[in-house]
Amino acid sequence: MALYSEKVMDHFRNPRNVGEIPDADGIGEVGNARCGDIMKIYLKIKDGVIEDVKFNTFGCGSAIASSSMATEMIKGKPLSQALELTNKAVAEALDGLPAHKMHCSVLAEEAIRAAIKDYYDKNGIEYDKSLFPEPDEDGEIHG
Numbered sequence: 001m002a003l004y005s006e007k008v009m010d011h012f013r014n015p016r017n018v019g020e021i022p023d024a025d026g027i028g029e030v031g032n033a034r035c036g037d038i039m040k041i042y043l044k045i046k047d048g049v050i051e052d053v054k055f056n057t058f059g060c061g062s063a064i065a066s067s068s069m070a071t072e073m074i075k076g077k078p079l080s081q082a083l084e085l086t087n088k089a090v091a092e093a094l095d096g097l098p099a100h101k102m103h104c105s106v107l108a109e110e111a112i113r114a115a116i117k118d119y120y121d122k123n124g125i126e127y128d129k130s131l132f133p134e135p136d137e138d139g140e141i142h143g
């Protein structure tokens, strides 16, 4: 079996929603201290719905494919639904990732969360703090 699914290869070669949104309502940037990869997500939000989303990922192919797929999965969706997006769902939508590449999909989940938190913070919107665990000293979020 090939190491990477067709979908991973497709989203890696033709990533969707690449770029930045200059007047983004929320921006989330996360990194993985071990591999050094960085992902940045921009959200345009209107009436609690993600109208547009773009990403910039300086990372491996799986991180690029994960960000591309994750942005497709949250575009046009309410924030509540975007917050429920797990890295597992992203990996499943890509028809799987090799075990040692699962952390790449975690970056996508974390970057989206960070961007939504940024939007809440900037607009003084109350939120459940437990939804946004603080990263530990490795820069990684557990829990």
Ligand code: FES
Pocket: 032, 035, 036, 037, 059, 060, 061, 062, 063, 101, 103, 104, 107
């Ligand atoms: Fe680190 Fe893929 S190897 S994000």
